[in-house]
Amino acid sequence: MTRLALTDLACARGGLIVIEGLSLSLGAGDALILRGPNGSGKTTLLRTVAGLQPPAAGRIEADPEAIAYAAHADGLKGTLSVGENLEFWAGLFGTRGIDAALAAFDLRDMRERRAQALSAGQKRRLGLARLLVTGRPVWALDEPTVSLDARAVAMFAEAVRGHLAEGGAALIATHIELGLDVPVLDVAQFKPGEARTDAFDEAFL
Template sequence: MELVVSELGVARGGVRVLEGLSFWLSAGQALIVRGPNGSGKTTLLRVLAGLQPAVAGTVSMAPDCVAYAAHADGLKVQLSVAENLMFWARLHAVHDIGPALEAFDLIDLQDRRAGALSAGQKRRLGLARLLVTARPLWVLDEPTVSLDSLAVARFAAAVEAHLRSGGMAVIATHLDLGLSAGRVLDVAQFRATRPVDGSLDEAFL
């Protein structure tokens, strides 16, 4: 399986921010997306995840092959850690949450209500959901926010394991995660020079 992005153009609030962006990923590879604030990293990831349309170009991979993690942790705060993971596991026909609990050091917290977790613990739980989606492409927007150095290392190990199993990852981060199969894409070189057609406005997507 491959992710092929060809001559992609994306817009935010009706204004084109990136254009002419092309790259490809094969199984076992990761792409680290970098660029200054406001350069279009989040918008690019939303397009890859199928959450908003591109204004030009193509993305080869269907959204139902993508697991997306953004700034929000996406937790049900009234449920326990284990119940949150079981909800997502059932949604994706996965039967074992044990590896996800272990990978993000959540075994001792599995009975705690998600609303009672610290910011870092919530982030670890949000990321642990990736392991129960069984989806080949992880698209991650600043995933290490609120994580301490040990948790960052655990996250990097989880990504490495995903890549070794034939998965792929596109990650917007300024940290060096030390991924053996990762390369860097600076989106600043694809900054748009012309406005988007006014007929398309995804400001509220």
């Protein structure tokens, strides 16, 4: 089963084409690590896949309701507790139960603690735990391990393995070694040969 397919995709940032001619396919149980220097287009690619901006060219094939996107912001409400934050997201996506998400990121003892009282790493773990309550099969993740220590990185990697084992797919931009036996794609190879512009204005994003 194909979860995500990109065909001859081009992506633009600030009106400038930063990626072109990219094609890939992820099936159930597949993951791909995105690598490349800063400015090579990893974030732009993930934003395009997530539907936050249109592609400059090419085609994205995926159910719009299939993709869960996680970027640098943790998406938390500081005045709500850890449990209340997860319950909000579970309710939004129509899923049931948050216990598995709490356990996966070792948040059970913090269930009643307000998110604003968490450390940066704890907030990141809670932000990633949201993925487990979305019920969405495709994870598009931009540097998901920021602020995580080695133990928390291992928790995240295990969560990804569990997601893939259940038939999910993941597209992950990271420079950290996660210990996942999955292919790596250097997006720099899809940089245009010469500077090109696109008419799309991203100023409102």
